[in-house]
Amino acid sequence: MLIREAVAGDWPRIWPFWHRIVAAAESYAWDPDTSDEDARALWMAPGKRVFVAEDEGSGAVVGSAYVTPNYGGPAADVANAGFMVDPDRTGQGIGRALAEHILRTAKADGYRAMVFNAVVETNPAVKLWTSLGFEVVGTIPEAFTHPTHGRVALYVMHRTL
Numbered sequence: 001m002l003i004r005e006a007v008a009g010d011w012p013r014i015w016p017f018w019h020r021i022v023a024a025a026e027s028y029a030w031d032p033d034t035s036d037e038d039a040r041a042l043w044m045a046p047g048k049r050v051f052v053a054e055d056e057g058s059g060a061v062v063g064s065a066y067v068t069p070n071y072g073g074p075a076a077d078v079a080n081a082g083f084m085v086d087p088d089r090t091g092q093g094i095g096r097a098l099a100e101h102i103l104r105t106a107k108a109d110g111y112r113a114m115v116f117n118a119v120v121e122t123n124p125a126v127k128l129w130t131s132l133g134f135e136v137v138g139t140i141p142e143a144f145t146h147p148t149h150g151r152v153a154l155y156v157m158h159r160t161l
Contacts, residue, residue, distance in 0.1 A: 001062070001097060003052070003053050003054075003101045004051065005052075008044070010052050010061060010064075013060070014043065014052065015039065017086040017088075018043060019034075019036070021084050021087065022039070026122070026146060027120050028120075029120075029144060043066065045068075048066040048067070049066060051064065051066070051102070053065075062089045063084060063085040063094040064083075065083045065084070065099070067081045067106050068080055070114075077112045078111065078114070079106040079111035079161075080115060080117065081114060083098055083099060083102070096128060103132065103159075103161065113159065114159050117156055118140075118155075120152060120154060120155075121152045126157075138156035139153050140153060140155075
């Protein structure tokens with residue numbers, strides 16, 4: 001697998017799994033009906049460093065992640081990130097590889113910490129984040145309507161870089 005910075009032409013290869021993940025309404029607090037245009041503006045926004053994971057054999061984009069400041073001004077050295085892996089490719093280490101890449105990138109870019117603002121408590125990625133040193137520093141009870149589990153919490157997770 002090759003992880004590289006995304007270019008504008010990668011969006012059409014990110015959008016199919018981005019749309020599938022957000023439309024499932026299981027792990028992102030974004031509108032499941034987000035349009036292609038609005039999704040691109042969210043994911044590929046100026047100021048974000050966006051990466052893709054490519055299958056070296058096929059060249060298929062199998063995941064994407066971004067890193068961006070979570071806050072501004074005097075707190076701009078705290079990063080935020082987003083991760084998506086093609087649901088057909090989960091369990092292959094793509095999410096972990098993207099996470100490790102983003103953590104190294106964020107530290108090299110001068111961030112001192114990373115925070116996730118809204119991790120759905122039932123998201124399997126919670127195990128990944130905790131294995132990478134993130135801690136739940138806040139819980140917003142019943143903040144997310146999961147299509148299977150009903151009302152579940154959102155976690156705020158943090159890690160020092």
